[in-house]
Amino acid sequence: xxxxxLICLGLIxxxxxxxxxxxxxxxxxxxxxxxxxxxxxxxxxxxxxLAEEVNKAGGINGAKxxxxxxxxxxxxxxxxxxxxxxxxxxxxAVIGTYGSAVTEASQNIYHxxxxxxxxxxxxxxxxxxxxxxxxxxxxxxxxxxxxxAVDTLHKMGHRQVAILxxxxxxxxxxxxxxxxxLRKGGRTNLVFYNALQPNERDYSAVLTRLKNTNPEVIFFxxxxxxxxxxxxxxxxxxxxxxxxxxxxxxxTDLVKIGGAAAVEGFYFISPPMPADLDSQSAKxxxxxYQDKYKTMPSSIxxxxxxxxxxxxxxxxxxxxxxxxxxxxxxxxxxxxxxGLTGKISFDDKGDRVGDLYRLYRVGKQGEFVLQPR
Amino acid sequence: MRRPGEDVPMIEFFQQLSNGLAVGGIYALVAxxxxxVYGVLKLINFAHGELFTLGAYLGMTLLLSFGLSGxxxxxxxxxxxxxxxxxxxxxxxxxxxxxAYRPLRQSNRLAAVVSxxxxxxxxxxAIMLFYGPNxxxxxxxxxxxxxxxxxxxxxxxxRILLFLASVLLMLAMYLFIHKTKTGTxxxxxxxxxxxxRLMGIDVNRIIxxxxxxGPGLGGAAGMLLGLYYGQIxxxxxxxxxxxxxxxxxxGGIGNIPGAMLGGILLGVAxxxxxxxxxxAWKDAFAFLVLIVILIFRPTxxxxxxxxxxI
Numbered sequence: 001x002x003x004x005x006l007i008c009l010g011l012i013x014x015x016x017x018x019x020x021x022x023x024x025x026x027x028x029x030x031x032x033x034x035x036x037x038x039x040x041x042x043x044x045x046x047x048x049x050l051a052e053e054v055n056k057a058g059g060i061n062g063a064k065x066x067x068x069x070x071x072x073x074x075x076x077x078x079x080x081x082x083x084x085x086x087x088x089x090x091x092x093a094v095i096g097t098y099g100s101a102v103t104e105a106s107q108n109i110y111h112x113x114x115x116x117x118x119x120x121x122x123x124x125x126x127x128x129x130x131x132x133x134x135x136x137x138x139x140x141x142x143x144x145x146x147x148x149a150v151d152t153l154h155k156m157g158h159r160q161v162a163i164l165x166x167x168x169x170x171x172x173x174x175x176x177x178x179x180x181x182l183r184k185g186g187r188t189n190l191v192f193y194n195a196l197q198p199n200e201r202d203y204s205a206v207l208t209r210l211k212n213t214n215p216e217v218i219f220f221x222x223x224x225x226x227x228x229x230x231x232x233x234x235x236x237x238x239x240x241x242x243x244x245x246x247x248x249x250x251x252t253d254l255v256k257i258g259g260a261a262a263v264e265g266f267y268f269i270s271p272p273m274p275a276d277l278d279s280q281s282a283k284x285x286x287x288x289y290q291d292k293y294k295t296m297p298s299s300i301x302x303x304x305x306x307x308x309x310x311x312x313x314x315x316x317x318x319x320x321x322x323x324x325x326x327x328x329x330x331x332x333x334x335x336x337x338x339g340l341t342g343k344i345s346f347d348d349k350g351d352r353v354g355d356l357y358r359l360y361r362v363g364k365q366g367e368f369v370l371q372p373r
Numbered sequence: 374m375r376r377p378g379e380d381v382p383m384i385e386f387f388q389q390l391s392n393g394l395a396v397g398g399i400y401a402l403v404a405x406x407x408x409x410v411y412g413v414l415k416l417i418n419f420a421h422g423e424l425f426t427l428g429a430y431l432g433m434t435l436l437l438s439f440g441l442s443g444x445x446x447x448x449x450x451x452x453x454x455x456x457x458x459x460x461x462x463x464x465x466x467x468x469x470x471x472x473a474y475r476p477l478r479q480s481n482r483l484a485a486v487v488s489x490x491x492x493x494x495x496x497x498x499a500i501m502l503f504y505g506p507n508x509x510x511x512x513x514x515x516x517x518x519x520x521x522x523x524x525x526x527x528x529x530x531x532r533i534l535l536f537l538a539s540v541l542l543m544l545a546m547y548l549f550i551h552k553t554k555t556g557t558x559x560x561x562x563x564x565x566x567x568x569x570r571l572m573g574i575d576v577n578r579i580i581x582x583x584x585x586x587g588p589g590l591g592g593a594a595g596m597l598l599g600l601y602y603g604q605i606x607x608x609x610x611x612x613x614x615x616x617x618x619x620x621x622x623x624g625g626i627g628n629i630p631g632a633m634l635g636g637i638l639l640g641v642a643x644x645x646x647x648x649x650x651x652x653a654w655k656d657a658f659a660f661l662v663l664i665v666i667l668i669f670r671p672t673x674x675x676x677x678x679x680x681x682x683i
Contacts, residue, residue, distance in 0.1 A: 034608075037506030167653055195653035199612065201602045204392040205647035205655065212385050225508060232603065236529055238520055257508045257604050 023066045024059070024321055026051075026312060027086040027115075029096030029106060030305070034074025035199065035225070038253065039098045042302035043120065044069060045293055047095060047309050053288070060317045072097050076105035083109035091115065092321040095308040098301060100124030100170040107135060116323045116330075118308035121301035123247070124173040128349040134327040136350040138307040138339070140271065140357065142170070145246060146177025148269050148357040149219065152244065153178075154185055162192035162215035164206070164230075166222035171195075174221040174246050191215050198226055203233050211239055218243045224251040227266070228258030235262040244268060247357070251299045255366030263362050267371075271300045271341060271356040276370050282340045300341065307339040384525050389648040390641060395532040397640020398539040399601070402594035403617035404624070404632035405543060406587035412627035413563045413583045415482075419489040420469060421591050422614020423496035426607060428462045428592025429599040430504055436512055451515055455596060462592025463585035470584035475577075493614075501607040508606050511599045535601055542590060543633045550629060559583060563627075619659075623666055625676025634674055638662070 028047050031040035051065045059065060068089050070082035079097065083106035086094055094110060097103050098121035110117040111132045119127065119137040123145060128135060153161060163178055165171035175193070182188050191213040196206045207230065210218065218241060220227050227249040234240070243266055250270035255263050274286060274297045285306065289297060297303055311330060314337060319325040330346050337344040345353045359371040403425055410418045435454045473492045477485045519530040550556040561569040562579045570576050598613075599605050620639045624631025639659055646658025666674065 202396045205644040206652040208388045
């Protein structure tokens with residue numbers, strides 16, 4: 001009797017250990033609370049949906065994928081804690097996160113622990129200039145966006161340009177790029193370059209200041225809540241001047257917060273919207289997302305998080321879960337991978353190669369209309 | 374677009390003054406509730422910012438759910454809901470005092486402060502879980518979008534209403550505290566609870582009352598903010614709570630006209646900072662004003678004595 005019991009116990013231990021050893025753990029660091037909480041909720045939904053699909057199809061080389069989620073709170077301090085926790089939870093790679101400043105706070109922690117990190121919405125240039133070999137991103141960088149922004153401003157033909165940012169790493173990076181590009185172009189005159197305080201409600205003071213510099217066009221490099229409130233308060237002031245935004249204004253909440261009437265005519269530069277993705281794999285994915293959650297992903301950034309998951313699965317299925325091997329694979333062997341948002345390859349710095357940006361205009365009903373190139 | 378002969382710097386100055394007065398009006402309203410509770414209990418009610426958020430959310434819910442504006446027209450509906458919100462948030466304040474503050478009244482002062490912080494975190498997260506983390510929007514038809522043009526200035530009518538509402542509420546509070554019997558009892562409790570009890574004042578009842586008036590005012594301010602800006606979020610109470618607390622200190626915490634003065638001063642300092650220093654430095658400038666005021670008047674502009682108990 002005792003023998004049988006011992007054998008059973010041994011078997012249970014064995015089963016357990018193989019089951020544990022077999023699961024591939026991938027971390028997801030996302031803003032589940034804080035300013036970008038709606039982005040974070042979508043990132044989580046998408047990555048978990050894709051993981052479910054991989055597991056249904058038998059996992060990666062027979063091993064189940066397990067997603068370990070940590071909340072970065074949309075804030076650098078919380079992100080550092082989240083990165084510590086993920087680093088000790090046995091993950092080989094981490095997907096995330098959205099804000100550049102938030103990603104930056106976590107980068108050196110993953111670097112120290114030798115974990116692969118794939119950022120999904122952090123477009124600030126300096127993130128990939130630190131020489132971290134295991135840092136990647138499936139989103140484009142600001143300088144690429146800056147080039148498109150300068151092009152668009154030149155094409156619109158306005159001469160007096162105002163640039164407004166919000167002091168976050170992302171917005172300052174983009175604002176600097178645009179300022180530099182415009183200076184080199186020599187066709188425009190920069191009448192205003194300053195920051196507002198994000199997360200506030202009243203921007204009438206900065207708008208009054210802006211108005212008195214008589215710009216013909218305003219480029220705001222910050223995020224959608226502030227862009228929406230700026231538009232709304234400009235309308236209340238009875239001031240109508242063309243305004244452009246960067247890709248962080250690409251969120252359907254822009255219209256909800258600002259009201260369709262105020263936001264109409266706002267331009268933004270962004271990778272294509274989830275609904276405008278045209279590859280077959282993207283269409284299939286959007287369909288299964290809609291079947292499960294009965295809505296569309298509200299922005300492209302969460303879909304880009306899905307791409308981060310897909311390249312990781314591709315890497316792990318070829319070279320296993322060793323972080324170093326994953327990094328080498330992503331740098332050298334992943335070529336024109338068929339991602340949800342288009343072809344994916346990485347350069348030496350871990351940045352995604354290829355142009356993604358398009359120009360959008362907000363229509364009368366608040367719909368985002370893709371402008372012809 | 375600019376008419377010839379206009380004095381641009383002058384106009385910008387007055388436009389910024391009007392911007393600052395509007396923001397300051399909201400700070401003042403929130404500060405009024407803060408200062409009221411502090412004046413009586415010497416307790417900094419950190420949950421006040423969240424009660425303010427609660428008012429904004431309840432206001433939105435009532436405006437959307439009863440369809441009152443369809444039956445009565447927007448203005449009466451807003452006024453009725455305004456009264457309901459003041460009552461409802463006042464009631465929440467009453468419950469809050471019973472649950473989080475009264476059990477700790479005899480214990481260490483620090484315990485009550487920690488309990489207030491806890492209540493603040495609890496309320497903020499409860500609002501987030503209930504309404505979601507996204508921005509919520511007030512119905513468009515309840516917003517007053519008329520803009521008056523006075524002497525070259527563009528002043529939204531809503532801004533004037535907002536400012537008037539805060540001045541009137543402040544006056545009402547001041548008269549209530551100084552001219553009524555209950556007000557006298559409140560002042561007595563503020564001065565010395567033990568002596569007040571000996572004079573036959575029901576101290577617990579007075580404290581409950583204060584905890585209904587203060588949060589009620591905060592709730593009303595929250596709904597005004599929703600009507601003014603049109604969008605609200607679960608975590609906005611943190612920022613407004615902080616600013617209102619600053620306003621209360623500038624004016625002299627515990628002092629009702631002081632809260633009003635401090636709020637308006639802070640709002641105007643921010644607008645002027647944005648206009649003449651740099652928009653990115655407006656908070657730095659506003660807090661510089663706070664520091665300068667505290668150097669010359671450590672008790673705040675209208676404060677009488679140094680708070681001796683915290």
